[in-house]
Amino acid sequence: MPSTDRSTTDIVIERNGSVVVRPPQHFSEDQVDEVVRSKRMWIYRNLAEWRDLNATAVVREWVNGETFLYSGRSYRLSLVGDQDCDLKLQDGRFCLRRELVDTEGAKGAKQAFEHYFAARGLARIRDRVKYYAPKVGVEPASVVIKEMGYRWANCSKSNALAFHWKCMMAPPQIIDYIVVHELCHIHHRNHSDKFWNEVDKVMPDYRERKNWLRLNGANLDL
Helix, strand or coil, rough: CCCCCCCCCEEEECCCEEEEEECCCCHHHHHHHHHHHHHHHHHHHHHHHHHHHHHHCCCCCCCCCCEECCCCCCEEEECCCCCCCEEEEECCEEEEEEEHHHHHHHHHHHHHHHHHHHHHHHHHHHHHHHHHHHHHHHCCEEEEECCCCCCCCCCCCEEEEEEHHHHHHHCCHHHHHHHHHHHCCCCCCCCCHHHHHHHHHHHHCHHHCCCCCCHHHHHHCC
């Protein structure tokens, strides 16, 4: 999220536990330090909560019967020997080509899932952007799905939207929340009251969806 046109200072605990401070461009270092000092108890409290939430993050293995999330549902993994693609969802199971795991290990298996989620996520998320953009009253420049580290999504200065492929692990209503969140950043480049009012206009129950993502986001991983 760009820092231009910002009127307030955002302090965010990223998914990797890092503290990111995004001040208005005209703020001096002393002004930024003062804001951080005034918010130190909030930062400590939220870092402690982040550690508690991530202590229970699931570590998945590339073995038969392991479960993987897709669109909010759990699917068991089957390693198969005869398959014309690396990964497919068939008969309620993720079928992963065994040779891929044997030759490339966890790295190859993870890439297969990333490609699968990215390909299907692009169509799904573009459809949801198309649905919600008129409701928000904006028109994004583009929509892409990619690896985004510890961010779920981003709205660039040019109103281009990017979404993490891991979004496809979340339930549909959570994907919709992430979409609406980024669309509303075209109106407001911060997390001010005005921004959340825009989200509320389109999605009155956004607080419940936002809280679900906060509590369960650590498990949306491979």
